[in-house]
Amino acid sequence: MPIASTDTLLRVHSVTKSFGGLMALSEVSLSISRGQIYGLIGPNGAGKTTLFNVLTGLYHADHGEFQLNGIHLANKKPHKIAQHGLARTFQNIRLFANMTALENVMVGRHARTHTGVLGAILRTPHARAEEKEIRDRARELLSYMGIAAFAEDLAKNLSYGDQRRLEIARAMATDPQLLALDEPAAGMNATETTALKKLIEKIRSDGLTVLLIEHDMKLVMGVCDTVAVLDYGEKIAEGSPQEVQRDPLVIEAYLGCAP
Amino acid sequence: MLSLFAHWQTLKQNPRNAWIAWIALGLLLVALPFLSDWTLGRSWVRILAFVLLYVMLALGLNIVVGFAGLLDLGYVAFFAVGAYLYALLASPHFGIHLPFWVLLPLGALVACVFGVLLGAPTLRLRGDYLAIVTLGFGEIIRIFLNNLNAPINLTNGPQGVNLIDPVSFGDFSLSKSHDLFGINFAPVHNYYYLFLVIALIIIFVGFRLQHSRLGRAWAAIREDEVAAAATGINTRNMKLLAFAMGASFGGVSGGLFAGFQGFVSPESFTLIESVMVLCMVVLGGMGHIPGVIVGAILLVALPEALRYLGPLQQSLFNKVLVDPADLRMLLFGLVLVVMMIFRPSGIWPSPTRQRELTPEDGIANQEKESVYDANR
Amino acid sequence: MDIFLQQIINGLVLGSIYALVALGYSMVYGILGLINFAHGEVVMIGAMIALAMLQALASSSMPIAVIILLSLLVAALVCMALGYAMEKVCYRPLRNAPRLAPLITAIGLSIVLQNIAMIAWGRQFVAFPLQIHATQHAIAGASISDLQILIILVATASAVALLLLVHKTRLGRAMRATAQDHRIAGLMGVNVNTIISVAFVLGSALAAAAGIMIAAYYGLAHYSMGALLGLKAFTAAVLGGIGNLGGAVVGGLLLGLIESLGAGYIGALTGGFLGSHYQDIFAFFVLILVLIFRPSGLLGERVAERA
Numbered sequence: 001m002p003i004a005s006t007d008t009l010l011r012v013h014s015v016t017k018s019f020g021g022l023m024a025l026s027e028v029s030l031s032i033s034r035g036q037i038y039g040l041i042g043p044n045g046a047g048k049t050t051l052f053n054v055l056t057g058l059y060h061a062d063h064g065e066f067q068l069n070g071i072h073l074a075n076k077k078p079h080k081i082a083q084h085g086l087a088r089t090f091q092n093i094r095l096f097a098n099m100t101a102l103e104n105v106m107v108g109r110h111a112r113t114h115t116g117v118l119g120a121i122l123r124t125p126h127a128r129a130e131e132k133e134i135r136d137r138a139r140e141l142l143s144y145m146g147i148a149a150f151a152e153d154l155a156k157n158l159s160y161g162d163q164r165r166l167e168i169a170r171a172m173a174t175d176p177q178l179l180a181l182d183e184p185a186a187g188m189n190a191t192e193t194t195a196l197k198k199l200i201e202k203i204r205s206d207g208l209t210v211l212l213i214e215h216d217m218k219l220v221m222g223v224c225d226t227v228a229v230l231d232y233g234e235k236i237a238e239g240s241p242q243e244v245q246r247d248p249l250v251i252e253a254y255l256g257c258a259p
Numbered sequence: 260m261l262s263l264f265a266h267w268q269t270l271k272q273n274p275r276n277a278w279i280a281w282i283a284l285g286l287l288l289v290a291l292p293f294l295s296d297w298t299l300g301r302s303w304v305r306i307l308a309f310v311l312l313y314v315m316l317a318l319g320l321n322i323v324v325g326f327a328g329l330l331d332l333g334y335v336a337f338f339a340v341g342a343y344l345y346a347l348l349a350s351p352h353f354g355i356h357l358p359f360w361v362l363l364p365l366g367a368l369v370a371c372v373f374g375v376l377l378g379a380p381t382l383r384l385r386g387d388y389l390a391i392v393t394l395g396f397g398e399i400i401r402i403f404l405n406n407l408n409a410p411i412n413l414t415n416g417p418q419g420v421n422l423i424d425p426v427s428f429g430d431f432s433l434s435k436s437h438d439l440f441g442i443n444f445a446p447v448h449n450y451y452y453l454f455l456v457i458a459l460i461i462i463f464v465g466f467r468l469q470h471s472r473l474g475r476a477w478a479a480i481r482e483d484e485v486a487a488a489a490t491g492i493n494t495r496n497m498k499l500l501a502f503a504m505g506a507s508f509g510g511v512s513g514g515l516f517a518g519f520q521g522f523v524s525p526e527s528f529t530l531i532e533s534v535m536v537l538c539m540v541v542l543g544g545m546g547h548i549p550g551v552i553v554g555a556i557l558l559v560a561l562p563e564a565l566r567y568l569g570p571l572q573q574s575l576f577n578k579v580l581v582d583p584a585d586l587r588m589l590l591f592g593l594v595l596v597v598m599m600i601f602r603p604s605g606i607w608p609s610p611t612r613q614r615e616l617t618p619e620d621g622i623a624n625q626e627k628e629s630v631y632d633a634n635r
Numbered sequence: 636m637d638i639f640l641q642q643i644i645n646g647l648v649l650g651s652i653y654a655l656v657a658l659g660y661s662m663v664y665g666i667l668g669l670i671n672f673a674h675g676e677v678v679m680i681g682a683m684i685a686l687a688m689l690q691a692l693a694s695s696s697m698p699i700a701v702i703i704l705l706s707l708l709v710a711a712l713v714c715m716a717l718g719y720a721m722e723k724v725c726y727r728p729l730r731n732a733p734r735l736a737p738l739i740t741a742i743g744l745s746i747v748l749q750n751i752a753m754i755a756w757g758r759q760f761v762a763f764p765l766q767i768h769a770t771q772h773a774i775a776g777a778s779i780s781d782l783q784i785l786i787i788l789v790a791t792a793s794a795v796a797l798l799l800l801v802h803k804t805r806l807g808r809a810m811r812a813t814a815q816d817h818r819i820a821g822l823m824g825v826n827v828n829t830i831i832s833v834a835f836v837l838g839s840a841l842a843a844a845a846g847i848m849i850a851a852y853y854g855l856a857h858y859s860m861g862a863l864l865g866l867k868a869f870t871a872a873v874l875g876g877i878g879n880l881g882g883a884v885v886g887g888l889l890l891g892l893i894e895s896l897g898a899g900y901i902g903a904l905t906g907g908f909l910g911s912h913y914q915d916i917f918a919f920f921v922l923i924l925v926l927i928f929r930p931s932g933l934l935g936e937r938v939a940e941r942a
Contacts (some may be wrong), residue, residue, distance in 0.1 A: 595743025
């Protein structure tokens with residue numbers, strides 16, 4: 001059962017998606033309260049990233065719907081969904097590799113700025129002010145993520161961990177309400193993961209809601225308020241990290257046999 | 260030549276030297292037609308005017324191919340639209356004679372509308388399909404221009420439109436000689452200066468667009484369309500905008516071409532022209548405005564230089580083995596192939612683009628399927 | 636009556652030539668995800684080489700059948716070598732480059748080939764000296780010539796042979812595996828480079844056949860004949876579902892019919908506004924419509940993504 005809450009930010013209702021005969025998501029429902037860190041776990045191929053792709057408009061759900069802040073977003077275009085306040089990162093890091101770190105974050109401001117062709121050509125006072133706002137905000141976010149030193153470096157020349165951080169900065173530049181992170185700790189060592197945990201908590205304490213896909217159980221159990229478990233496209237459990245860890249269905253899904 | 264570019268880059272580091280360099284370049288551009296009058300001859304002034312025309316075209320295509328990363332093989336269609344619009348509305352063909360200052364913006368606008376009409380259905384296609392569809396569109400336009408002389412004579416068919424009004428500002432016709440400041444300006448000089456001014460405007464517009472939120476959004480789409488969309492960029496509209504901007508530059512150049520030549524026919528708007536402009540962009544350096552300008556200069560000037568190969572063959576072999584005119588296209592084709600294999604970022608690439616087109620880099624090479632593929 | 640049937644016959648003849656060229660596009664696309672723009676030029680080179688051979692041998696004392704076969708053989712061999720060289724020199728170095736790069740190379744290559752042909756054979760149309768005594772046979776008010784029958788038969792035989800090769804042999808299995816996933820096919824012991832070369836060589840052989848047939852059919856060859864033909868054949872491949880060989884055949888035949896019927900009836904359809912000289916734009920409209928409404932083509936499953 002979804003946790004009853006007076007302030008639900010994201011409500012997903014029986015989202016289903018299949019590829020050919022393969023059922024990637026089957027009637028998945030969940031709801032995320034504002035200010036939560038919500039974990040989504042499950043064995044490989046359980047449908048976590050598919051759910052992300054549906055939520056961010058890269059895939060169309062076969063049926064089902066979801067609302068962010070009460071606004072229906074199912075089957076909207078990716079950019080619309082980003083404009084409505086759902087930003088994401090990618091499991092396999094998708095930065096604009098040949099743009100600088102600063103430019104990557106500046107691109108994130110696109111959805112929140114308005115200068116058009118004429119403004120850009122004439123550099124009107126408004127366009128100048130907006131450009132300055134974009135740059136300042138982008139620098140601020142780079143500092144927030146602790147990568148301000150690499151502002152002028154090409155994204156592809158950053159270290160792996162910094163690329164992950166940069167992707168989060170870019171997502172945050174869109175002023176999201178819900179930040180969806182797809183395996184942010186993948187490939188990180190223990191120290192980096194600890195830093196990431198602190199970062200996620202900081203992001204939450206600054207008012208964002210976080211949806212987290214992660215394989216690193218220590219991170220998930222340490223940082224999430226609520227955890228949902230997907231297996232073969234179905235949600236098999238949801239609750240606090242402690243409850244989920246004790247759930248026999250979850251143990252079976254991970255270990256492949258009943259305890 | 261490469262070291263020259265490098266030198267120019269370092270020159271820009273020092274502001275005082277940079278100013279001196281810019282002023283020298285400006286003076287050179289102003290004096291150029293007279294310099295070539297004295298040295299190479301009047302025919303080269305005409306070639307210079309064409310260089311400027313192709314600079315405009317190449318910069319227009321650069322927005323589409325270089326900034327947004329969309330391969331448009333039918334770019335000449337927009338050039339044709341601009342040229343025929345000017346020709347039909349300022350010639351005895353329909354007896355309409357609209358003034359230049361109306362026709363130029365109108366040409367830009369109509370070409371822009373064509374760009375949107377073509378782009379709207381096709382831009383969601385993947386890159387290589389887009390290339391083919393635009394190529395087809397370029398050919399369709401030409402076939403229509405060729406055949407729309409019957410049953411109603413719209414375009415005058417293969418004969419083209421003649422006696423097009425010269426560009427004029429009030430009574431000041433560019434097709435007449437004028438004596439100003441004690442200097443005699445021949446028609447070709449007048450056109451050179453007009454083209455120079457408009458080319459400078461187009462260069463300015465190109466720079467401003469590139470270094471704006473729009474330019475960044477184009478670069479983002481070029482780099483990774485899915486990530487760009489997920490970051491809140493309306494990829495379809497931004498691609499359409501690139502198409503429309505590129506098309507309007509093409510429309511402007513077309514109008515100027517018609518006024519300058521006084522004559523247009525479908526022959527001027529073949530696939531070959533599209534390829535030639537693409538070649539300029541690729542040779543110079545996709546996405547890098549100074550590079551593209553250099554590309555245009557080289558590819559207009561080089562075939563002219565090739566003419567000297569005829570007499571050379573004559574003196575070496577006592578006969579002309581290969582007509583130099585036949586070598587022109589061969590050269591363009593070779594430029595495309597050789598550049599892509601050995602120096603895909605062009606002879607004067609932008610600092611970032613250079614790294615991007617080099618095959619063996621990391622994340623730039625991950626499959627860039629379009630957002631819409633993922634939907635299907 | 637007759638006009639309709641006649642257009643159908645003409646359409647099938649034209650269509651079977653398109654189908655042969657389309658097979659080449661589709662095969663390469665299926666395996667490499669590359670639109671080989673220069674494929675149309677291979678068709679042209681095939682026609683030109685055959686023509687040059689026929690002219691060179693015409694005065695010899697060999698029997699005419701031997702001359703013809705020899706010319707065909709040489710044309711096919713030259714085209715196969717050309718296809719092999721194109722891939723090896725121009726496309727292979729760019730296999731991991733961004734998509735724009737091989738596409739631009741392909742266009743450049745197409746222009747290079749066209750202009751080499753122009754320098755070699757001149758700007759004029761060249762008469763194809765292949766004299767086939769085209770006896771006309773009457774069928775239900777329409778007529779079909781020996782040459783037309785021959786074209787349909789040869790095209791059918793070539794297409795069937797290719798389909799059998801791809802679906803029934805070990806080599807074909809390796810090709811299909813490579814089309815699915817280069818890396819995995821490589822891990823399974825398939826020599827991916829060889830398979831890609833094979834695709835280019837086979838496609839070029841078919842292109843040579845198509846070139847000879849179309850030149851014999853119209854009695855003319857021209858250095859620029861490959862560009863438009865290539866574009867139409869590509870349209871046929873997309874129409875049938877690019878990457879799908881059966882689709883290429885269906886698409887080719889269909890496009891031939893559309894063109895031929897379209898040209899026959901466009902005048903009537905537009906009240907005389909557009910005439911048969913618009914024949915060449917049907918292919919483009921078909922292409923644009925297919926790409927917009929059914930990009931996977933008629934027989935295509937999902938468009939094969941490049942691995």
